[in-house]
Amino acid sequence: MSVMVRRIENVVVLGANGAMGSGSGEVFAAAGIPTTFLARTRDKAEAGRARAQQMAKAESVGKLIRVGSYEADLAAAVSQADLIFEAVSEDLAVKQIYFEQIDRCRKPHAIVATVSSGLSIAAMAAGRSDSFARHFLGIHFFNPPNVIVGCELIAHAGTAPEVIAFVDRLLADVLGREVVRTTDTPAFAGNRVGFKVLNEVAQLAAEHGVLALDALLGPHTGRAMAPLATIDFVGWDVHRAIVDNLHANTRDEGHDAFALPRYMAELIAAGHLGTKTPDKGGFYRTDEAHHLALDPGTGRYRPVSELAVDPPEFVQEMKRLHRVGRYRQAMAVFAEAKGDQADLMRRVILGYISYGLNRVGEVVERPRDVDRIMGFGFNWAPPSVLVDVIGARRTATLMDQAGIPVPAVVIDAAERGQQLFAEPQVDTGRFFFA
């Protein structure tokens, strides 16, 4: 039996005008692989090429990219490609139209990947040829792909093991990615765990206010950007698509946290999509004179300067300790702080740790996989880092007190007295912002 030698010498990107399409295309071209950018029109593809060149800050990357339109160039480009990368809009019906065309003209061994951030890989492969299905999988890059190296690799039941192994090596060795394999479950690992937190904070904002929540669960709890500011950055429409999918298709202890708050649904209908709609805004908006924050109760915006109150003393103390690198002491303050606000902060963060590590066995194989995608994909302190810095025994006790399920790996780490995070080359301090 001969072993097939695979090479990726020619990539085609569909939807190459969008942020994910052009960004993903940059990753291939920057690795020296000739890449064809396709879009509805040649001009749109050219705009994607210009954007990729700007991301790489190198004309030599732009030179590796050819451009074309679906109508004029798809059949010819796909017929020569070793890897076809789909990044059209996040709509199953739209994607299926393109997959049908790809199925007709791809080479027999060409790999087909989708950048979908949460649609079912199996559903996308349904109705396609056996060969297509065997060579089809998800490669979920995070935005912007040239900066964020974490990515998810998602096979469906029919993907050939040889294809999975090959793409894993390609992503890690050629494209420099931190690869996490996940099952074909809604929103995969990163968005499932991350948007549970984000949406829970959005729910809580209805009662407690936008500024109070972002202050309570801000960078000092292990993230580069506060949660509601993150939803603005992601886009409220994208947020809704992800949490609606999770609310409809998952049944676990996080289910209620995926219900989109009513005030968000109403504002989305009125065109509030976050940063991408600067005139309307999201949780935040900037007009000529003011930085404004949303009042979820009324749907109105008020100047941050009028609304802002000093964060609780325990938040300020955590920041002071992070600033000088005393992360364990900061998280001791996190564990010991008194009052309703401290309980709220702990509920969300411990809920994140618990929900993340409890997906082991269902969405990913090992705790390390959740840690890697949250650390390298979201730039959030990975659940295991938080367990180590808080202390496994203390984490388990705090979870018990808050009525949050304690993951088996936390109990195990507490009993053995061992560290949970297993990436010696990663500075864990980088996840804690002062």
Add this chain to the structure above:
Amino acid sequence: MTRPVYILGGYQTDFARNWTKENKHISAMMREAVEGGLGTTALDPTDIGVGHVGNFAAELYTMQGHLGAFLVDVDPAFTGLPTARHEAACASGSIALLAASAEIEAGRYDCALVLGVEQMKTVNPTVGGDYLGTAAWYEREAKGVQFPFPKLFGRLGDEYDKRYGLKDDHLAHISAVNYANARRNPKAQTRTWYMSEEHARCQSKYNSVIGGRIKVTDCSQVTDGAVSLFLASEGFASRYAQRRGLALDRLPRILGWGHRTAPLAFDDKMAESADDDYILPHTRQAIVDALSRAGLDNVWDLSAIETHDCFTTSEYMAIDHFGLTAPGESWKAIEEGVIDFDGKLPINPSGGLIGCGHPVGATGVRQVLDAYNQVTDQAGEMQVASARKVATLNLGGSGTTSCVFVIGR
């Protein structure tokens, strides 16, 4: 015969981090590097007898001097620890190492902590460039000059061109090798950045001239970082090795060192070396001193070199000054692939200053930690096969202070 100085290991922070974005004080970086080093070496804080900090310009970048005192803050056991801070521009880390090793040799202390640190992303590039100008003769060479150092090291290239001829494509290869090596280094600043030799060769919108013949791709970057390293006397190292079930000769030593200073101003250096085969004869002498103290007959006894490529021209200079080629013929070693990762004598398997990053006061310590990791077979994907002896060259200013170490077993 001086007493041997052993190296027990250390820790490098991730040079891709931006500590200003993390809103961190410089002491956080020092703490992480020291705690990380105590972790990897399994040393007890009570073992440490003295602390030496290498730092160039924290007063300018962070409005904070007296950095030695921050070591005391890292652990309760460090209370009363004797400390000092050392400065010799980009060679500050090596000077701290020399001071610490001299104290071990003198028998004053059994175990010394050396920490190199620089936080540079606190200011914009123009202001940062001006601060770096204080490593030159500021009034003569840097005052009112935008980005003085690329211009000075561009002139080093010009001097090669004048005396021996120089092709910029050879400099582009140096850049491409350092970036390629950095991709194997999980702590390197540029490990995810795009680079190709073609890009490094082209002058373009994205690879513009910074000064003279120096383009963006010829430069090391503005970097935040700290590196710790622990040195020990023979007695301490014996007990340490025994506890870990190792023979003493498994622990690397500083086999040789060299330390020389040239005139501060670049013009004065060039005038002094006008009739010399070597453009920077004091740098050459520091290398000769170190190799000779290490008992090496020639450079080919080394397994790798970690050199000071603040710009591609300084690595070009290192190639002939180390003796890989005759003076002025560095291009031959480049064309023959000698300096490549899989070459006869790889230079900067870490990615060097261009690829790994250049937090000024930390660089000398980072080079020696990388040398330690090489000769103890702990360099991971950066590992040079059967590395036994590795040399470092750390420069301060425009080739003003030269420090060289030979690390090995």
